[in-house]
Amino acid sequence: MARYAMAREWCRGRRVLDLACGEGYGSRLMRDWGAVEVVGVDVSQESIEAAQHRFGREGIRYLCGEAESVDxxxxGEQFDLIISLETIEHLKDPVAYLHALTRLRAPGGVILISCPNDWWYYPTDGERNPYHVRKYAFxxxxxLVTSVLGEPDATGLGVPVAGFINLSMGELTSSGHARSQIAMMDSCEFENAMVVPAESGSVSHLNASYFIARWGGRRDYINGAGLLPVPMDVFRNGLYSGEPDRDARNRRILGDDFETVRQMQSRLERLEAEQADRERAIDKGWEQRLDEVIQAGEAKVAEARALIAQxxxxxxxxxxxxxxxxxxxxxxxxxxQVIAGNVVALRKDNGxxxxxxxxxxxxxxxxxRLRGLIPAxxxxxxxxxxxxxxxxx
Structure with missing residues (x-):
């Protein structure tokens, strides 16, 4: 939510591309913030279907596609605002992805990219998020992004906050969609906030949650926040443990987890059945192909035997x-030899x-002579x- 809040001031009256939109709540927020059209793109067909179901409305298109070839x-479409949050770490060819963004950016348009600080979450070379191709330091x-997009107009860090927020009693009403992205649609606007300077050296790119870079907008700062009100009990019980009946909360969470596991098990069984059907079809195809090869081989053998007989x-x-x-x-x-012998004999006789x-x-x-000497x-x-x-x- 905090990441999308950075883009709010560039939404009104603009065409927006939400690349790696996930289940689509951010695309819906930007359309509600005044974008004339939002196109949400994600590599997961399942996420796109969920986005269309939960967050679809007039002026939003959800499409399934690869980030590297989104252009x-x-x-030939172009967009006034391109936002791509936590995308680059998933890609095998991030350079192609960045070039695609340049081709989709309209003249004077804004590009906003974020990247998780995986080295904080997975500090050793042997640790990694299984869905991320690479861990990026700041x-x-x-x-990487500068090599294609040039120097950004603004950079920033995403960090957690500590403090207090003042809300009216009406704004404190809890959402009817707890633990769901749909609850984000019930968010209220907030003004008159102040950020106190952090202690010297306490916050840096080494311990931030994510990195931010923006091209366009001609503003030298990045701001935006997504805040979740919590009770004072968090200081006693820890964050996300603020319910009076912690056991009841844990049971509810476990129930949700068991339901998730059940759904995943059901999906796994369905996928295994589909895989078995594919394997049977493949086996049948191979058997037919093998029969054809054997018949062709036997014909070749018969032909060879006939040729051998000939x-x-x-x-x-x-x-x-x-x-x-x-x-x-x-x-x-x-x-x-006889003639040669005869020739030899004839030569002797001739001699x-x-x-x-x-x-x-x-x-x-x-x-x-004597006759001439004798008288007649x-x-x-x-x-x-x-x-x-x-x-x-």
């Missing part, structure tokens, strides 16, 4: 052809005949002698 969700928070037949045919070729090659080699021919040539040469009468007598030998009678 895409809202298209300097880390300022370095290749085996072709291989057998090729083997026979290879054997025939080898036999022909062996016959040719044998025939070539012998060549030598005999040479002898005959020499003899013929000598014969013709002798040659004639010789012929007659040969004839007588042939024909002795």
């Amino acid at each position: 895409a969700l809202l298209g 300097d880390e928070f300022m370095a 290749l085996s037949a072709e291989a057998a045919d090729l083997k026979l052809k290879l054997q025939s070729a080898r036999i022909r090659e062996l016959a040719i080699q044998t025939e070539n 012998r005949l060549q030598r005999e021919l040479a002898i005959y040539a020499i003899a013929a040469h000598r014969y013709f 009468s002798v040659l004639g007598l010789g012929r007659k002698l040969r004839n007588l030998r042939r024909n002795p009678e």
Whole structure:
């Protein structure tokens, strides 16, 4: 409530974006403070549905979306006031979120951001809020937002207060919606308050509850408060123990807690049933897919077997052809060997005949030379002698 109170003076007549609006009470407050339109955005669909049910009215839109891409969700819309409380610590990409805010900011518009001081709540490295992505110290928070949005026009701290408040008897009437955010709608305005300076060094960014930064508005201060009146019994019994019958209060709280547990158990059982249905559907889908894969595999195996049979037949045919070729090659080699032997023999015979021919040539040469030396009468007598030998009678 105190965080939204900081934005009140910039609401009237403005278009407002409430980013990470939760269940929507802040969006409703700013619309009641005079905003012409408020758009509340949250990542939780359940919170958006609760906001529409509890805090919906004319001039308020509640949308479900991611903070890092809220500009895409809202298209070309621009806003005079953008308030984003305790958002940045939930984000994996805070730089994208900050750039989205710059694109949604109208000229002269105001951006108001807060960040919890988780190092106070969880002081060691091993401790953390399970819903927060990162714990920011004040300097880390300022370095991050300044890197995108520039130097803020105002910074501040959210701290608890101690003191007294003067209210009329009518304003002290308790709300009919105790322990509910709806009770915040019954808040009354308060004026004439004074803040006493804190003791030197007692309040700093190290022990604050949250950090604040604002761009626009041209004011060098941040103020706003949300106060809950309590009885003097808190000084005796402690805060939130002011009921006269503490046991009755504790029983009521336990009853509320048990009801919450029961509702959570019921929701868990419903979610488990839905998960079981999804798993069964997934199993059925996988079984069908597995059957399809098996059938396709069997078809591939049959195709492979047919191909193997075809290749085996072709291989057998090729083997026979290879054997025939080898036999022909062996016959040719044998025939070539016989021919080679015959060639050698013929060469020998040819050599012998060549030598005999040479002898005959020499003899013929000598014969013709001798013949030229024998008288013709002798040659004639010789012929007659040969004839007588042939024909002795």
